[in-house]
Each structure stands twice: as structure tokens, then as C-alpha cells.
Amino acid sequence: AQSVAQPEDQVNVAEGNPLTVKCTYSVSGNPYLFWYVQYPNRGLQFLLKYITGDNLVKGSYGFEAEFNKSQTSFHLKKPSALVSDSALYFCAVRAVSGSARQLTFGSGTQLTVLP
């Protein structure tokens, strides 16, 4: 079975500082990895994904994530946080092979960027 761990329920960072939201995963075989962001009372918005190729993936709104196979991690990063980045962030995984089409989501990390 595949799983995702987001070890931090809450991350606080000052505006202008770099931010990191952590994610580790477990899956049989190679993974597809995703980050989504959710604003209050809204659906999930896609930020970025890792399918194959370069381990550093760049996404929307200046976010990026680095795939680390040996550490089974896919941490989300941004060099300079904005107050508007404050939201709930979900990491998700699915296996490359197999018939399962569904994503498995982490429990979410609430990011608060302080002005």
C-alpha cells in the first residue's frame, strides 16, 4: 500500500524568508509525486508534479520541490515566502505501475506566512 507522511501540521515562516514543507512517501516501485494547495473553502489547486527526469521540479507561484529517491522525500520549497502563500498544502503519491489510479494524500500542512 502507498502512503504519504507530512510530519508537520503547521509551519510558520516570516515573509521574505525561505520556506520548506516536508513530505515523505512509501510506494511499491517508482512514484508519481504531487503537491496541491488549498485555500479556505476552495478545492485543491495543482502546484507541481514529479513524473520522471530532473529531480528538481519547478511549479506554479515560484514553488519548487526536490525528489530524493534515497530518502523517499519530496519536500516543497520556495526561496522567498509571501503572505498570500498562507494556505493548506497537501503532498500526494501514486505508483507508476499497477492498476490503481487514485492518489494517496498526506494529512496536510498549514502554512502561515507572517508579515
Next chain:
Amino acid sequence: DAMVIQNPRYQVTQFGKPVTLSCSQTLNHNVMYWYQQKSSQAPKLLFHYYDKDFNNEADTPDNFQSRRPNTSFCFLDIRSPGLGDAAMYLCATSSRGGPSYNEQFFGPGTRLTVL
């Protein structure tokens, strides 16, 4: 713009009174998903359609049913809502191929309140 639309955005029903939530998409994706999300928790997959093939998650209660009359529309029927069914319900779509393969596109969600 191609998108996933959910109606209504907010739904109030009474305990035990059947309710239907709707989802439509202009992306022409062949996979549609329904998720339940409670209190900023991870979205929980209820079921999904791969074209007309219905796939129910093992732990989805029988109280939840779904219909997909055509590619564009998908409905979530809750036959006898209980207080524990109050949640945000998210619809998502994905395609079998193309540049966005494996990515799920989410609607804005319907927040269900059960009185």
C-alpha cells in the same frame, strides 16, 4: 477556460433527507473522482469512474452512491445523510493520456451541512 464545476457550492440538508451533489467538466477527461474532506483533513476517495466503469473504495459506506450519465457529468447521491456526513465534497478529473496525464483537476467543492 476548461474547468471542473461543482453545484451547489453550499448545500444544507436535514438528517435523513436524500441529497444530490453535481459535478461537470469541460476538460473531456475520462476519469472522474469524488472525495470527502472533513475539517482540513486529507481528502478521502469515495469512488471514481474510469469512463463508465465504476470503482468503489472498500470503505465507502453504502449510503453513498454515484451516477455518471455521460462524460461531462457525475453525481454524488447521499441516500440518508447523517451528521457525520457533513463535509466538503470534492470532484476531480484526470485524463488517460496527454501532457496532464496523472494530474487531477479539482472543482471548488460543495460544503454539505446536515441539520
